Amino acid sequence: MLEDYDLKNLISPALAWFEANKRDLPWRKTKDPYGIWVSEIMLQQTRVEAVKGYYERFLDSLPDISSLAQCEEDRLLKLWEGLGYYNRVRNMQKAARLLVEKYEGRMPADYSEVLHLPGIGAYTAGAIASIAFDIPAPAVDGNVLRILCRVAEDDSDIRQEKTKKKVTDLLFPIMPSEKPGSFNQAMMEIGAIRCLPNAAPLCEKCPWKDLCGTRRQGAFERYPYRSPLKERRIEKRTVLLIMDGERIAIEKRPKEGLLAGLYQFPNLLGHLTRREAVDYVRQQGPDPVYIETLPAAKHVFSHIEWQMRGYLIRVSDLSGFGEEGSTLLLERDRIQKEYAIPSAFAAYTRYINLEKGK
Ligand code: SF4
The missing domain is CATH 1.10.340.30 (Hypothetical protein; domain 2)
Incomplete structure (x- = not known):
């Protein structure tokens, strides 16, 4: 003791x-x-x-x-x-x-x-x-x-x-x-x-x-004692990299809560199929011309685990996509230089050649 x-x-x-x-x-x-x-x-x-x-x-x-x-x-x-x-x-x-x-x-x-x-x-x-x-x-x-x-x-x-x-x-x-x-x-x-x-x-x-x-x-297994961790809540999400010839859509997260005030790619609760993802983008205005399925990814927070599915969706013109005030349509270079995208999305940033933490 x-x-x-x-x-x-x-x-x-x-x-x-x-x-x-x-x-x-x-x-x-x-x-x-x-x-x-x-x-x-x-x-x-x-x-x-x-x-x-x-x-x-x-x-x-x-x-x-x-x-x-x-x-x-x-x-x-x-x-x-x-x-x-x-x-x-x-x-x-x-x-x-x-x-x-x-x-x-x-x-x-x-x-x-x-x-x-x-x-x-x-x-x-x-x-x-x-x-x-x-x-x-x-x-x-x-x-x-x-x-x-x-x-x-x-x-x-x-x-x-x-x-x-x-x-x-x-x-x-x-x-x-x-x-x-x-x-x-x-x-x-x-x-x-x-x-x-x-x-x-x-x-x-x-x-x-x-x-x-x-x-x-020789009691290394015994000390120190750690009580078991509570199980994390699993959250399924679909991440969308939506872009036209020049711009990529990102959004500012709410001021409170997880990753407050940071920027993210549009993402939705649940695992959408390719068709559902295309329909979602179309409902917002832009016309999808290409969709690519990206590898699944996981990010573990202290109490939640995101299990993500991702799609890269090219549209003819991004104008008008997303909510005014929280969605930004920006060139890759500006995102790279000025906007913090948390590492929860690291598995997807590389598909648009964004380097993290530089
Ligand atoms: S403090 Fe750790 S490393 Fe040092 S003797 Fe004890 S068990 Fe070994």
Whole structure:
């Protein structure tokens, strides 16, 4: 149990190992709280390798808190295109606006004040406070939960918020006053490259190999404990790439809900046949001259799974298609440069030569 384990013993070996083994990552070269914030938000739900390119591009375009606060929404979403979970960047912008209003565009060097910003939870607040300002606050993410539950043979359910809170509360009093940011990063790094999430842990190269109960017992299957996930709702959809010689139809999604405010190809609930798809387009006005069936695709959100069927439909003239105000008829280049199409549609963007996240 974590409550009975002396967590202080983990600090020195973790710090020494981190100095010698840490990966060279762009966000590790800075103590700028804005850069650290951007990287931590991007790294939630996205792999390190994928984040690298996005991180540099985002900071080149929006180098500080005020530029983020002022950025126009479609441009902001375009910069985030491909990272998914767009509410992350919307909340960052809300927080940036608040920082401009209340803190002259600077991140406060105070854990509680950082924690009160939109979109910032205990993990991100701890990461920013400890790495940028050397404040001894823990940053407990999935990696940290996994490795600490393994070390201490704790069978708390790591899917539950209360486990994260327990671990955060236990770490607070033992955080080192020197290099708290390195200790947090060391734990994340051990989780990322030693105590692997989906493969056998590399215990022989782990700095905690002599301190770890799970290694001693060989009980890797048992720790950490995760309760089973609820089943996802399946939603069948038909995606339509409708185009004439020059333009492609895209639509803006509603302001609220899934993929709010992003752009999509017209799509309908259910799996339409070729004939039904052609009839649907014809009812909207344009005259279809060609239809091609595209491969089926799947996209998994946290609670819903889209099972998609797609058609590419060429029409003689797109004018008049769709609802005024939400449908746009645009050349490929403009979509590529200005409009964020979420990766849920990635399987279909390639049929019109749209590259994602560029
Ligand atoms: S010794 Fe093995 S199980 Fe224990 S924390 Fe290290 S890698 Fe994980």
